[in-house]
Amino acid sequence: MRKPLILYSSIWATLLMLGLFAVSSWGAPQRIPGLEHLQGKVIVLDPGHGGGDPGTLGVGPTTEAENVLAIAWELKAMLERYGAQVIMTRQTDASPSLGTQFDGERNGQLAARVATANRSRGQIYISLHNDWHDQSEVQGTSVHYYKSQDLALAEVLQEHLVRQTKAVDLGVRRSNFYVLRNTSIPAALVEIGFLSHPDEARLLATPSYRLEVALGLLAGISAYFAGGF
Numbered sequence: 001m002r003k004p005l006i007l008y009s010s011i012w013a014t015l016l017m018l019g020l021f022a023v024s025s026w027g028a029p030q031r032i033p034g035l036e037h038l039q040g041k042v043i044v045l046d047p048g049h050g051g052g053d054p055g056t057l058g059v060g061p062t063t064e065a066e067n068v069l070a071i072a073w074e075l076k077a078m079l080e081r082y083g084a085q086v087i088m089t090r091q092t093d094a095s096p097s098l099g100t101q102f103d104g105e106r107n108g109q110l111a112a113r114v115a116t117a118n119r120s121r122g123q124i125y126i127s128l129h130n131d132w133h134d135q136s137e138v139q140g141t142s143v144h145y146y147k148s149q150d151l152a153l154a155e156v157l158q159e160h161l162v163r164q165t166k167a168v169d170l171g172v173r174r175s176n177f178y179v180l181r182n183t184s185i186p187a188a189l190v191e192i193g194f195l196s197h198p199d200e201a202r203l204l205a206t207p208s209y210r211l212e213v214a215l216g217l218l219a220g221i222s223a224y225f226a227g228g229f
Ligand SMILES: [Zn+2]
Pocket: 048, 049, 055, 056, 064, 128, 129, 130
């Protein structure tokens, strides 16, 4: 009789933990400080890849392009709830250059993302990606910046993203990425987890983890504007 009892108790412990996780997730937006600073702000969200470019395929059930689009929609809804305006570089699984002057050009889909940011009233630009590493044990989250005006945004996004998701903190890095180099507003590129890591790839396919990521980014963005930028 002992074994079944132990089995049941661990199931109940798991269910309790899942329940607490759900409660803490849903309660979180109210506890994020500084959300009032989002009122009237204009934010450009750039879900990486899309269309013929799925990004990293990884070892999980979903692609990078799918994951980051889902996270962007969650984040857009949250930001708008607090009075911000959100501009998306793509809203569906299509290349941002589709139907634009950049279609068919080399780096056309990147140029289209930058043009959306630079021609908009956007105050910040955030590009969303998942990472890949040849060694499947590598995991964690990093935020990349290039221009000096990007650094404060990158730092605050990394801090809050890691705090909310409990992901391994791979830090803030200076990277010469096209979209960071060519945007005229403060910009950051977020590498959310590794699709080469089995646990992170699986988590990134789940609505609950995507929600956690969006909450972390929401907290980072509100902290950025609360800081007077
Ligand atoms: Zn990517």
